[in-house]
Amino acid sequence: MNKKLTCIGGAVCNEKLSASLIFAEGQDLTHQNKEVLWEIFEAIGINWSNTIYDSNNQRSSWYEMLKAKTENPPNYTGEYVNAIYVINELKAMYGKGGAYKKLFFESGVDNNAPPTTRLAHCKIYVVNEFIRMQITAGGFKSWGAKYGGEQAKNYHGFLGGTRYNRISKVRAYDPDAANLKNDQT
Amino acid sequence: MKNQFEYIIVGGGVAAATIAKGLLDHKHDTSIVILEAGPKIIAKDRRFWWDYITRGERPYTFTYDQKFEADSTGNIDYQTDGVRVKAYGGSTMHWGAWCLRFRPEDFNLFTNTGEGADWPINYEDLETYYNDAEEFLSVCGDDNANWIPRSKPYPVPPFEWTAADGEMIKAWEQLDVVYQDGDINPGKTSKIKSGKMPIARYRKCMTTGTCKYCPIGGRFNAQYVLDDLKNDPRFINFEIRINAPVHEVNVLNKSKIESVTYTDNLSGNIYKVYGDTIVLASGAYNVPKLLRASKNEFWKDGIGNDHDLVGRFVVSHSMLNVVGKATSNPNGWFQEYDFPTLMSHSYNTKEHQKKGKIFMFKNRTTPNVDIAQLMIDGKTREEIDEIVYGEMTINIQAFLEEKGKYSNRLEAKSGVDRFGLPQTTVHFSRTEKEMKNANDRLKLLEQIIEKMGLEVISSRVDKPGGHHTTGTARMGTNSENSVIDKFMKVHNTDNLYVCSNAAFPTGSAVNPTLTLTAMAFRLVDHLKQKVN
Numbered sequence: 098m099n100k101k102l103t104c105i106g107g108a109v110c111n112e113k114l115s116a117s118l119i120f121a122e123g124q125d126l127t128h129q130n131k132e133v134l135w136e137i138f139e140a141i142g143i144n145w146s147n148t149i150y151d152s153n154n155q156r157s158s159w160y161e162m163l164k165a166k167t168e169n170p171p172n173y174t175g176e177y178v179n180a181i182y183v184i185n186e187l188k189a190m191y192g193k194g195g196a197y198k199k200l201f202f203e204s205g206v207d208n209n210a211p212p213t214t215r216l217a218h219c220k221i222y223v224v225n226e227f228i229r230m231q232i233t234a235g236g237f238k239s240w241g242a243k244y245g246g247e248q249a250k251n252y253h254g255f256l257g258g259t260r261y262n263r264i265s266k267v268r269a270y271d272p273d274a275a276n277l278k279n280d281q282t
Numbered sequence: 283m284k285n286q287f288e289y290i291i292v293g294g295g296v297a298a299a300t301i302a303k304g305l306l307d308h309k310h311d312t313s314i315v316i317l318e319a320g321p322k323i324i325a326k327d328r329r330f331w332w333d334y335i336t337r338g339e340r341p342y343t344f345t346y347d348q349k350f351e352a353d354s355t356g357n358i359d360y361q362t363d364g365v366r367v368k369a370y371g372g373s374t375m376h377w378g379a380w381c382l383r384f385r386p387e388d389f390n391l392f393t394n395t396g397e398g399a400d401w402p403i404n405y406e407d408l409e410t411y412y413n414d415a416e417e418f419l420s421v422c423g424d425d426n427a428n429w430i431p432r433s434k435p436y437p438v439p440p441f442e443w444t445a446a447d448g449e450m451i452k453a454w455e456q457l458d459v460v461y462q463d464g465d466i467n468p469g470k471t472s473k474i475k476s477g478k479m480p481i482a483r484y485r486k487c488m489t490t491g492t493c494k495y496c497p498i499g500g501r502f503n504a505q506y507v508l509d510d511l512k513n514d515p516r517f518i519n520f521e522i523r524i525n526a527p528v529h530e531v532n533v534l535n536k537s538k539i540e541s542v543t544y545t546d547n548l549s550g551n552i553y554k555v556y557g558d559t560i561v562l563a564s565g566a567y568n569v570p571k572l573l574r575a576s577k578n579e580f581w582k583d584g585i586g587n588d589h590d591l592v593g594r595f596v597v598s599h600s601m602l603n604v605v606g607k608a609t610s611n612p613n614g615w616f617q618e619y620d621f622p623t624l625m626s627h628s629y630n631t632k633e634h635q636k637k638g639k640i641f642m643f644k645n646r647t648t649p650n651v652d653i654a655q656l657m658i659d660g661k662t663r664e665e666i667d668e669i670v671y672g673e674m675t676i677n678i679q680a681f682l683e684e685k686g687k688y689s690n691r692l693e694a695k696s697g698v699d700r701f702g703l704p705q706t707t708v709h710f711s712r713t714e715k716e717m718k719n720a721n722d723r724l725k726l727l728e729q730i731i732e733k734m735g736l737e738v739i740s741s742r743v744d745k746p747g748g749h750h751t752t753g754t755a756r757m758g759t760n761s762e763n764s765v766i767d768k769f770m771k772v773h774n775t776d777n778l779y780v781c782s783n784a785a786f787p788t789g790s791a792v793n794p795t796l797t798l799t800a801m802a803f804r805l806v807d808h809l810k811q812k813v814n
Contacts, residue, residue, distance in 0.1 A: 246613030270448030
């Protein structure tokens with residue numbers, strides 16, 4: 098953790114801000130704002146290759162989270178608008194693909210420290226929370242099968258639907274199947 | 283404001299909800315007031331849930347005891363901070379909802395071992411109430427399990443074992459129960475059996491693993507029951523007052539309890555409410571403190587405390603915890619539920635009672651990889667794959683039964699907490715023999731981890747704590763050995779009852795809430811009969 102972190106971006110990204118949530122009570126996101134924010138969310142799946150359908154199967158969950166975070170206090174609208182400023186500057190500097198690579202993998206932001214720049218606000222309040230939401234909503238499912246195992250089915254926060262279903266809600270242990278396999282070997 | 287009720291219930295958790303519901307279902311116009319010291323925290327709120335998912339924040343944790351509000355003395359640190367939710371709904375706001383019955387031998391600990399205490403009732407006295415409690419809490423359990431006698435099937439089928447459970451099950455199938463020195467018949471063996479953990483979850487549970495703050499109300503929370511009672515137009519004489527810490531129980535004479543005094547935390551005003559019957563259902567911490575604080579000319583050392591027993595015999599569970607490591611995890615397993623699914627009562631039997639029974643289970647959080655955190659930390663897909671399919675740890679854990687000792691005591695210390703309740707000190711020590719027994723039991727768990735082909739990387743006895751504190755106003759046959767009688771009425775009073783974990787003479791090796799709920803059902807029957 099002693100590694101010196103070098104921050105990316107230009108004047109916008111590195112502008113100093115208070116660490117607390119950017120005040121935005123009473124403010125709303127526009128349709129255009131939401132489209133830019135969706136691009137950030139979509140880029141997460143692209144960069145970690147862990148979603149299908151360009152993340153569109155998660156869009157309703159993502160939108161519900163956005164609504165909950167902007168229509169109830171404390172209001173995240175200021176953080177979301179700030180993230181748009183940041184990503185616009187990064188895209189101008191590094192191009193679209195490069196901007197997201199820098200933001201996700203080389204941001205230089207200490208995730209455990211209070212965010213005191215626009216870039217750090219964007220990473221901690223927006224990117225990190227989008228990542229958690231994306232994994233919760235199904236982004237975990239691309240793990241499990243690499244070496245012939247079963248794909249993961251559940252994760253903390255995943256709304257898996259009723260458990261009274263013929264398809265198991267988790268990767269389950271079936272002793273009868275295990276015994277059958279042992280008998281055959 | 284109304285100040286006279288048939289029943290006053292102090293505390294707003296599962297016991298209060300069970301008693302109020304039982305009495306109101308029986309007679310709709312029964313007048314009841316519940317006095318809860320804590321605030322109301324909204325359940326099933328979408329914004330709270332998203333904050334839990336994205337930031338790990340839970341809206342009720344601010345009510346937990348802080349270390350400065352609840353400390354401990356003795357030769358072992360007793361965890362008092364962060365274990366109780368002081369709010370409307372009580373600790374069912376955050377409970378794991380493991381619902382295990384006590385076993386018949388738990389009611390006869392002293393008879394069987396010469397240590398601890400016997401209950402003034404037997405398992406058979408409680409068995410039908412366990413059925414009621416399982417239905418009320420919606421317990422998902424395995425009817426094929428025959429560990430403990432039962433007269434009705436579980437109301438909901440069990441959760442299945444996870445794939446990672448299978449590795450431990452296979453190890454258990456190869457291992458015998460080892461009877462150690464101190465057990466009955468040391469040297470004897472029998473097979474370890476696997477069971478499915480009985481867990482309280484409603485049928486609508488979506489198996490999300492966010493049980494610490496459920497977005498849909500898929501797990502019992504006393505708040506839901508209390509809300510339903512409040513909103514039911516039939517129950518016109520039912521009231522709940524929150525932010526209302528009770529600080530004294532008042533008497534007319536030695537046997538007749540007259541009223542309680544509480545503060546309205548929002549206004550600062552002090553009120554007295556009168557009741558025909560008063561039930562203290564505010565947990566194993568607050569009940570003894572309230573009894574001892576209620577001093578008067580008839581009870582010089584506090585109500586029920588003529589023999590200096592209130593607050594004594596603190597019982598908890600120590601957690602035994604062994605961690606094993608595998609060099610790889612080719613199936614990429616991580617924990618998919620947020621609760622354990624595999625358990626065994628093989629060491630939770632009468633034969634192991636003398637030395638201390640243990641209840642074993644596979645830890646709920648391993649194996650696990652926090653994929654989102656790795657992404658947040660900037661790891662690439664390839665780096666995360668290496669971690670997901672790389673080293674894996676699996677824990678086995680067990681609750682260790684402990685016996686109540688006179689010198690272990692919970693009491694108030696000076697000052698009040700943020701909710702106006704007296705602060706707490708727990709005096710708790712273990713003997714050398716208890717330490718040795720705990721370490722011997724640990725060796726059994728290590729054997730299991732080794733049989734799974736894992737390297738033991740950690741093996742420890744965790745400190746006891748307030749999660750399962752019991753025994754501080756225990757039941758018994760007379761006032762010289764206990765605080766309350768077999769119907770949970772304080773000895774030598776006519777109308778003061780204790781319905782909380784404080785009433786338990788023993789703590790068994792399993793979680794207490796199901797047993798508490800069964801006892802609340804039994805108390806309801808007693809109170810109904812008393813009125814009739």
